[in-house]
Amino acid sequence: MLDKSTVIGFTLGFSLIFLAIITQGSVLVFASFAAILIVGGGIIAATMINYSFENIKTSFAAILSMIGAKDVDLRTDMELLSMFARRVRSDGVLVLDSDIQHIEDPYLKNGLQLLVDGFKKESLDSILRDEIKSRERQIDTSINVMYSMADYAPAFGMIGTVIGMVLMLQNISDPESLGAGLSVALITTLYGTILANMFFGPLAGKLEYLSELDLNRKEMFRTGINSILEGENPRIMEKKMLIHVDPKSRAEYIKYHEGIRISKERDERFYKLWIEQQNKEWDDLKRVLETG
Amino acid sequence: MLDKSTVIGFTLGFSLIFLAIITQGSVLVFASFAAILIVGGGIIAATMINYSFENIKTSFAAILSMIGAKDVDLRTDMELLSMFARRVRSDGVLVLDSDIQHIEDPYLKNGLQLLVDGFKKESLDSILRDEIKSRERQIDTSINVMYSMADYAPAFGMIGTVIGMVLMLQNISDPESLGAGLSVALITTLYGTILANMFFGPLAGKLEYLSELDLNRKEMFRTGINSILEGENPRIMEKKMLIHVDPKSRAEYIKYHEGIRISKERDERFYKLWIEQQNKEWDDLKRVLETG
């Protein structure tokens, strides 16, 4: 499912600019192949020098994958980890061995694998921690690539405009051609500013925002895995994991769990559901779990 | 109660701009639906790409709730926590069990609940700490949304102006129409600058400022809860909590407490008052407590 607000944002933004243009004049005035070439090409060229073409691709791939990612409700993850914790408390850590293959998220999968493999608390936690750091470093590069493009965009817009102005001022014959020349010269500035503020800038921001959510989820997994390893009481584990959940969902989760009793049957039902069909919405999950 | 300075600030600022306009010309010159569309719409579009529509709503809701919040005097909170500390020292921690439901602030409520539930010092403090961090992270997103809008505002103002200038320069016939065209083109710049410096920027700053006050209050609660858990002398607890109070209120508090004696009767009076009617102003509270 595509990230709706990104799509709506792009549609709204470009429609408005388009509207602003056609109500006052012709779109043709603003369509300039030369301007596209100098602004678009300049941004790509500078970014290639700054990073590498590989990085630009990775950056856009990161945005596409994040925008297209299924929406994850942390509460579903919490239910899952709680169930795992209860399973481990009753049957030992090796019971997870067969479950791991059903897990989609590579971070959680790897973490539980290490748990089953019998890693000690300290090694395990330092590996989990470093993996988050490493992931952060990699996504940070993609974010920086995007922000660099947002910085280069108005600069190449200005370069195009200065080139246009130098040429125009060189051969002034009549003041009217001067206006038209300046008009053309300003188009690259317009392109640069729009690209920076409607494309690269907001996308870099989105990538940064989504990566924070992603790292937060990983932190929650780390909390849970550590709790399972230490055999902590599932209630305390939940308290600790809830800190990573946003306030509204947290309140709902707490209220819901105050109302129900975790029975062995419920856990079995949940386990079967989970094996069959992953990543159910939490609201569906709740309904199915209670009604049986 | 609405935050007075925000309301006065808005009234003052927009009145001045309005005044500056009507004394020199007609307001009609500045009212442009197209300009509203391109600047306002552009800001919303870019922010939707950058975050999500949900975030924009949360950000404004955060401002509204903070601006409309009742003014909290940290000294009232200190009196309350001191009383709790004395109650726990004489009757044990379970005495708080019935008090908790009367507490309004969710952070304090949750912290004291954990205390009653018998959490150990280390777990308790790490949960309290993480909750502050988690709250900070959530409000930081709202602050960043607001600051992003303040950044996008002048950019879309400039985009509107450049579009206007390109169109105007394209069809110069007489120099007079040129002036009028530029005049219209500049209106989006005006809108963008006003929105950034009279609306989004100051509101982002306000949100940041109020959230600091809020986090400071939570830190004071954390200090108090830890003190109660450790059974620290209430006098030392007060010294530690006072650090979160601003210097003027602190001086008043110290002076007041040098003058009075905390008797059992006073505490009982206070307890009754508190159950009946929450969040009294400190100045009222003092008067009522002493006069009985």
Add this chain to the structure above:
Amino acid sequence: MLDKSTVIGFTLGFSLIFLAIITQGSVLVFASFAAILIVGGGIIAATMINYSFENIKTSFAAILSMIGAKDVDLRTDMELLSMFARRVRSDGVLVLDSDIQHIEDPYLKNGLQLLVDGFKKESLDSILRDEIKSRERQIDTSINVMYSMADYAPAFGMIGTVIGMVLMLQNISDPESLGAGLSVALITTLYGTILANMFFGPLAGKLEYLSELDLNRKEMFRTGINSILEGENPRIMEKKMLIHVDPKSRAEYIKYHEGIRISKERDERFYKLWIEQQNKEWDDLKRVLETG
């Protein structure tokens, strides 16, 4: 005593701008009540939304109090703390009880009071540390208020100019009125730039600079109080405190103390002097102490 360099700076700066104007034209051209209203009012309005009117007052009060503060020589403080240390080493910590009321600085006063009250090293140091942090947080708000005003100043200058330009371009009749109109429109930009660079900006910087000196002094007090509590050798205590003194004063202090011997009589003379008359200049102090 007023901070001389602030006064000289203001006098010099505004005289120069005044001079630049009257040698080239008339001051009347630059005196615009409307411009004062839009720039000054706009700054105040935006800052009120961003913070509160209370904060603006506190910020200016902080500047006034700091600028008007008596110049403090850290060496006088060092002599005092050294004497206290020697008194405590010979007569025990309770000897300070009567001295505390003669101390002016609230931080030192409170710290020594805690010492006399028998606080343990760890609690004492954490309170002293937190108080510095709390003071830093409060003064930081004032500094940020001032910097915000410096940021808003050119923005409202620009808003005024854009309003003026829109109105002027609207009704062009002859090119000469155009010049005059632009001239008037530019005055708000001038006001905004001058306010940012001759008033709010440098004052924010001054506040930041003076608060650093103040925090440094508090850190020196903390070092000294900790030393007294641990009963450290006064010579080591001096070495540690000297780190907070600027290099020139430090060299002088060291040289002076290499030349003199700290006798009991000298200490008594100093104690008497200190009770009678606080905050003597170090150079005077030295002279009086040696000549008896």
Add this chain to the structure above:
Amino acid sequence: MLDKSTVIGFTLGFSLIFLAIITQGSVLVFASFAAILIVGGGIIAATMINYSFENIKTSFAAILSMIGAKDVDLRTDMELLSMFARRVRSDGVLVLDSDIQHIEDPYLKNGLQLLVDGFKKESLDSILRDEIKSRERQIDTSINVMYSMADYAPAFGMIGTVIGMVLMLQNISDPESLGAGLSVALITTLYGTILANMFFGPLAGKLEYLSELDLNRKEMFRTGINSILEGENPRIMEKKMLIHVDPKSRAEYIKYHEGIRISKERDERFYKLWIEQQNKEWDDLKRVLETG
């Protein structure tokens, strides 16, 4: 092998600017020896005052050496360190003594030398850590030199333009010469902007990016050397080192190592290969190792 994306970026960028110019006018208009002198000379002069000529040379040398460096696949390094670990586990640390001379990378070489010399864990790790910090500090100077040049470039472009404008406005006779004069004055602005955004800026960014990769590789070496010193299980060592590898290569490495068995013969084959011919591509290495 030259860094391809840098070369392509430069070629693309300058071709586009060249194209933009020749399609609209003559290149001769933009070729100005005076503009080169004032912008290029000004940048060098300011950077020499700011740093030293030595630093400018080091900065460019750093870029050249990094851009020209052979591409290093961290997986080849991992295979090597794993083999070393197995050698040390079976034959003791002194077995590395003869290997060290074959190592190219000075950091790894020095680290293993310290290992053989019998340094204790703590000293060894603190030396390895400090060396990374020291390397970081040195490369940071080069990066800052480059960023300073990117900052000075548009400033000297502007200085050139203002000088040109002052002179041009001084002797206005006819409006046409005014246009030509402004046209010439703008050329330094164009030079400054292009140098900042197509040369110094992206190169500074590249240096920063490549130095991060380099430090990451050193961190991986440090992890490996510490693991060998502690005699850790090579599998755990691999887990830890893999954190420094980018996700795609990591996945490939893990998959490959799940499919093969590390036999004594394979290690001997690898050792022989490594002595004979360093820095093979990982893909080649894999093929050769398996096929024998």
Add this chain to the structure above:
Amino acid sequence: MLDKSTVIGFTLGFSLIFLAIITQGSVLVFASFAAILIVGGGIIAATMINYSFENIKTSFAAILSMIGAKDVDLRTDMELLSMFARRVRSDGVLVLDSDIQHIEDPYLKNGLQLLVDGFKKESLDSILRDEIKSRERQIDTSINVMYSMADYAPAFGMIGTVIGMVLMLQNISDPESLGAGLSVALITTLYGTILANMFFGPLAGKLEYLSELDLNRKEMFRTGINSILEGENPRIMEKKMLIHVDPKSRAEYIKYHEGIRISKERDERFYKLWIEQQNKEWDDLKRVLETG
């Protein structure tokens, strides 16, 4: 010896600007006493408000002293500290007592004095650490003063230009005088930009760069003094100190010391040399030490 690159940079930069002017017009056009007054005076005034006149003097003194400082080769310092370490290992720490008076650098002198005075490891190291921090704080003020001046320079350039433009636009009679007026108004902008980018900015950068070198040297001294105190093997001490040396000098130092043997006679020769004549260049030192 003056810092050569600073001198060459200034000469080159100002010559280029001078050249750019005289090839296109007359220097007289650019010589404006009023412009010097408003830009130079404004910068000084604002900086005096922001800091104090004392700070401005200290800042320039810091630059002069650093630029004029004798070039220090860290390798000479390393040879010296190694010799001290060997002396202490054979004859005890008191042997340094007579050497200290020959040491020029106050930080090293003080550190060794504390060593001889028998300070314990922890106190000694914390004093050495704090002194570096204190030095850093003091030089940071000077750096900030310089950067503030670089920030104020273009602001006062702009203030001058806006004043000029307001006056010029006020009394337009003929378009030619308009050009001349604008030309004069732009001169303050030129002054401000040149001062920021050819004087204050690069000097602030230089001060920052040189202070980093200075702090690095102090850190090396701290490492050495700690090593001597702990009686560490001089070879390990060298390894640790070398981390502060730049890579090229480090390589040379290592290579040189692999080739020679440290004999008692060499040390005595070195000691005699050092007493007689301080701060010899390392290259000279090497030659003299080996040839005897």
